[in-house]
Structures are given as structure tokens and as C-alpha cells.
Amino acid sequence: MSIAGHPAATVHEYQAVIVGAGGAGLWAALELARDGVKTAVLTKLYPTRSHTGAAQGGICAALGNQEEDHPEWHMYDTVKGGDYLVDQDAAEILAREAIDTVIELEHMGLPFNRTAEGKIDQRRFGGHTRNFGEAPVRRACYAADRTGHMILQTLYQQCIKHGVEFFDEYHVVDVVIEDGVTRGVVAYRIADGELHVFRSAAVMFATGGFGRMFRITSNAFSLTGDGCALAYRRGVPLEDMEFYQFHPTGIVGIGILLSEAARGEGAVLRNDSGERFMERYAPTLLDLAPRDMVARAMYMEIREGRGIGGKDYLHLDLTHLGKKVIDEKLPDITEFARVYQGVEPITQPVRVTPTAHYAMGGIPTNLEARVLADEQGNLLPGMYAAGECACVSVHGANRLGTNSLLDILVFGRRAGLSIAEDVRAANGELPALPAGAEEPVRAEIEALRSRRRGENAQHIRLELASEMMDNCGVFRTRATLEAMTFKLRELRGRYADIAIHDKGRVFNTELLEAREVGYLLDCAEASVAGALAREESRGAHFREDFPERNDTDWLQHTLAFRAEGGPDLRYKPVTITRFQPKPRTY
């Protein structure tokens, strides 16, 4: 029997359970459906609401449809873009499998823009170059500026075609791991508040990122690090959490993304005097330098008083592109500028600032998307991860534009293939479920529901997001990170006493959103601890008190394990195959 008269949870049995229905989860589901593996896909949204759909600019693959290109060049750009923290075996797979991935998307029906000969059209993107850094190359395959939307729709369509079983609006609230083996997940059905246990031989997390831990972010409200935090709480380490990317061009004040595709098509950043200031920071690639460098350059301009009107934003200028290019190639983002800023990008510059965009770190995996339990490379049986919640690591210290869409698909597929292989090897046997697997999380939920008085969790979230922006954003120092550590301890204490108004069972979003704040606190804790320890600057992690990269001491990945009194940090080496670290200039 369970807590105070609650019925036991409904138990489902599946060979595989996928948590999250963005690109990574859907492609894995598709592989498993083709292979006849009984699979459930759980999502706290509807699949088509997943944040993959918000990706805009493109997906890179060295197709060479527009000019000469090679996977080796793509691999090099990825490694250099990631400031040499990239595991090069993973980057090689990413660049090589990109080609088949994009071709298969086309075969699935994805409506790419076309060249005059009817091939997939390609355009320039930040950090992607010809011949090891010579000049920008046309590598990004795209469908206007809604490439992610088309990928999400196309994969969902294929899942329908192949009869994938979805559990929409099932919010996963725990992962069951006992004796070092993953045994399933616990989900909260949003419609009626009932708990459902999914017993399974394979659990894949494809839960996306956690941009909501920052005040200004391009991320959806639902991106609260659920998968990372749930794994972390059950003893799984989180890798390289100190590397968080700020995208240069967010709409000022609200952070909605204006794709790098704008600069790929020729738009430029300008300061108060109208100067194209990237000429001073990245003389070769200019506005198409990697995002970490452009975001820092923007902050430097603002700090030195060259923001527009001396304020904290700059201009993205598309006015010289002309109406035709804008309407055909950038229709959505120009619409965002009209709706959310009230400016007409065909004739007026758009006000932009860097916006928190992408987590390079996450749940550590090997090249087959199997989750790693420690710094020695031991596996956690039955657990898989891919996409933004995972860290394989193809992005290292800074991700290149378009490589996230590629990552979710290449490693989502690899997760599906690994699961199929492991399920076959286990002859369809499911691991035993501990009695009352849902009781720990039920106790948490009922405690929250029954607390009569306490602070509103959303106030804690807003404070967290504001403090993280100031103390653990584009620039960090020991002082800001220590202040943030202290702040997190305080917020955690307050979080333990939150209360909610809504005591109901039906569609209780207040309860779930309060839980999400707890996930964000966990992700922030691991990020800040990693950032405080890492006394160097690399990629998106910029320590003003240690402004240089230090390969002697820090060419290594951080693994943060949950522990009393703050994370236990351990380290593992970076895999270097073809490209030795060099100074990173553009």
C-alpha cells in the first residue's frame, strides 16, 4: 500500500522508454519503430511543441552543393569552434554522418530550399569555413528560417506513419535506478495528476536544455533541465556544465532569437557610431565568428559606452539585404522583429543583445549515446541520452551554429540503434522494478501539495535567473561565482519551504512549474561549481580573472557529482585525434 490511501501507480511495461519528443527523441523512436522494439515516447508537451521547432537557420552537412566542401573541414571547424574541448572522435562522427542524415531527412520529405538545379540549397553560418579557416563556406542546409520547425514536423510525421506510441502530456518526475541498473521512469499524467510507472529495459533522456536558469533567454518556458536534474539526483554526473552559450542576437529585453542565418545572408552588427565593430575582433570571419566571440565583443562594445545611445544593446542591420532576400530567406525572424519590437527590418535596424541559448554540457555519454556513470568511462546500464541534455562532447566549450540540429539527429539515431541492440541482447527481459518505485516522488509531490503556507516558487526562479545572468553569464570572476554559490545555497533553503495555491489534481501546472524550479536550481549548482573551479577562459566560459586558455591544466572535461554541501568535481581527458590545440583566432 502507499501513502495515505493513494492507489498504487499504474505500471506500464515497454522495452524502451524515451523521455522527450524533440528531434533526438523522435529520431530514436523512429529507429526503434522500424526495428519493431516496443517503445513509449513520453513528453510533458505535445511532440510538435518541442523546442527543436524553434531552431531557425539550418543544419550543416558538407554536401558541396554550392561550393567545394569536405567533412574534414566541418570536423575541424567544430573542434576549433569548441576551443579544443571537443572530443574529436565524436566530432568526426558528427561531420561524417551529417551527410547521410540530411539526405535521409530529404527522403523523409523535409522541404529544403533548393538550388537552381533542384538540389538542397546551402548558406553560410558562423564558424563554418573552407579549407581549415580560410573563409566562410556554404554548408548550412535550410528551409527558410524555420529549419527546426520542418525537422520536428517531418520526424513527427514519420513517427505517425510508423505507429510510434506517444504519451502526450506525461511529465516525467523520476528515474528509477537501483543497484546501478536503470529500471524505468515515473511520470505524472498532467490531465489527472495520476502517477504512472514505466518499467523498461532502456530509458533514453532527450529532454533538452535549461536556458530558463537565465533571465534573458531564447529558450522556451519548458526548458528547465528536467532530465539533467533527475539523472543528477540519482547519482549520474553532469559534464561540462560551466559551458553555456549566449547567442549574440536576441531581441533586446525578451531574448527571442534572431537567427545567425541573418548574418549568414549578409546582415552586420553595428555600434552607436554605425561602425561594423566585428572588424576589430575577428578580421577574417567578421560577423560570422563563433558565437562566444561575437557575444563577448558585443559586451565589450556596450561596456565601453558604444551601445546604441550608450545603452545596453547594439544594432543588427539587415537593411542592405533587400526585401526579396528577407522575404524569401528570413521571413520568420523579420516577423519576430515586427511583432516583438515594432521595427521594420527591411528599412530599420533591429535592437539586439546576447541571449542565453544553449548548454554545451549535460549527461555524459559515449559515442553510442550510452550514459557514462563516472570519469573512468563505466556505463550506467539501461540509460541513454542524446541532444541538448547530453554531452558526448561534440560542442566542447562552444557550439557552432547548426551543429545542435545535427547533434540531436546523429546521436538520437545512434541512441535508437544502441537501444535496439541492447534490448535484443537481453532477449526482451525487463529489469525488476523495486516495490513502490513511485513512492519517493509521490511523497515529494504530496508534501508540496499539502503545505499551507510558503514562498511562491516563481519568485525564486526569477531571482535565480537574474543572479545567474549577472554572476555566471558571458563574463565571470571568482567573486561573482562565489557570490552565486552563496546565493544558490540561500535559494535552495527557501525552495524547501515553497507552497502552491493549486491543490487540485486536474492539470495542475502550478505544481509542475514549481518542481521545474527545483530542476533549474540543480543545473545551476553544477554549472556554478564547474565555473568556479575552472581557472581559465575557454570558449563560452570566460573568467576575467583568468583570461587565457590553459591547456596544461584545463584541457579536460568536468564531471559534477551531486554531494552534500555542493558538487563533487572530477575530471577526465579530452579525446584528441587529428587536431592539436592551437591559438584560436578568426
Added chain:
Amino acid sequence: MDVDLRILRYDPETDPKPHWERYSVASDPMDRVLDLLHRVKWEHDGRLTFRRSCAHGVCGSDAMLINGRNRLACKMRVDQLGRKISVAPLPGLPVIKDLVVDMDGFFEKYRSAMPFLINDDPPPERERLQSQHDRERFDDTTKCILCAACTSSCPSFWAQPSYVGPAAIVNAHRFIFDTRDHGAEERLEILSDQEGVWRCRTIFNCTDACPRGINITQAILEVSGAIMERKV
């Protein structure tokens, strides 16, 4: 300035029927309706329930009836609506709680029109070729985000809930006019059913409601045109 915000509330666990509640909400002209809803939820009443995710008009979660028209809460600004704003759930769909409606029937209809590429030819080594002109032919209907603003604005759907509705037709259109697809016959057969395209009375509510600016009525006419052509 303060906005006079009215929200149609309904909690199935406590309320016998839906009722309006009023809130005076401090706001900026550039605020979106979603910002106002968050302000109510976070500052006044945590029980207020609505779906939302991306907050910039691409995920399709927060379609609702705003000042009498189906709109996305994250795309409608206060300065477009004035100081009196009313918000209710999408019409014609069962209400679960407050602004949340049951979407299962909507998605079932979407799936019924085979919204996926059908082409059993062995795929070529590289991409299938498609001219820019042929790609352009179905561009408009690829934009759909399945928010249900169109279908739930359609008087024909209100009168006959078994009507497949504009969104399902839009997503069939996206494949019927794609040169790479071979499933047009099957889809046109499905849509020529009595619950298919003939229920459209060209009222244009769907086109007005679409937050992606898809010319939905035109797409429906093109599909019915294709059915007619096939019959002669």
C-alpha cells in the same frame, strides 16, 4: 497602465460551470497577453491554468480566444488590443480547465488525413531533386504549427464536430502538392468524404485566425479543386 483583463475560468474540481473573473493588471503596451496571464498566475492566483512553451509563436501551445478572435497569447500585444482584454478557451473544443482545451480529437483528425510523405520508390543515393518552382507550390502550408486556432474558429466545425477541419486539410495540402509525394489519391479520397472539404463554406474565419498567415481557405479550395479534377 492598467489593463482590465477578463478571463473565463473553470476548474472541474470546484466549479459547476465556467465564469468570468476580472483582474486589473499593470502592463506595458509592448507586453503580450501571455505576459499578462503569467502576471496573474505568478502574482495573484497560481491556479490560473493555460498551456505555453516557446512564447514567440512557433510551438502552437497558447492559442485562445482573445477579444473574440482566435489568437496566440504570445503574439498579441496590449497595444493591439486596448485596455479591455477578454480571454477564453478556444471555442468548439472540450474545456479541461480554464484556458486548456482537450486537443486529442484535433490531433486525431490531423492524423486521419495521412500527414506524411508517401513514396515507396527506392530513394536515390543523394537528395531527390525538386525545382524551386515546385518547392514554392506548397510552401504556405508547411508553416502550420497545429495550434488549432483555425479549426476551432470554423462555424462549420462548430455545427458539425465530425468535420475534419481546416488544419487537417492544410496538412494534407502540404503533401498533395509536393512533387515528391505519391499519396495524393488516398488523401483526396479521405477528404472527399462527407466530413471532408465539402463542409467548408468559405467563411474565411480560419484564414483570419491563422497566426502563421497561411491562406487556409485558398488551400482548402485547391484541395477541393483537385478532387473535382480527379472526378472528371
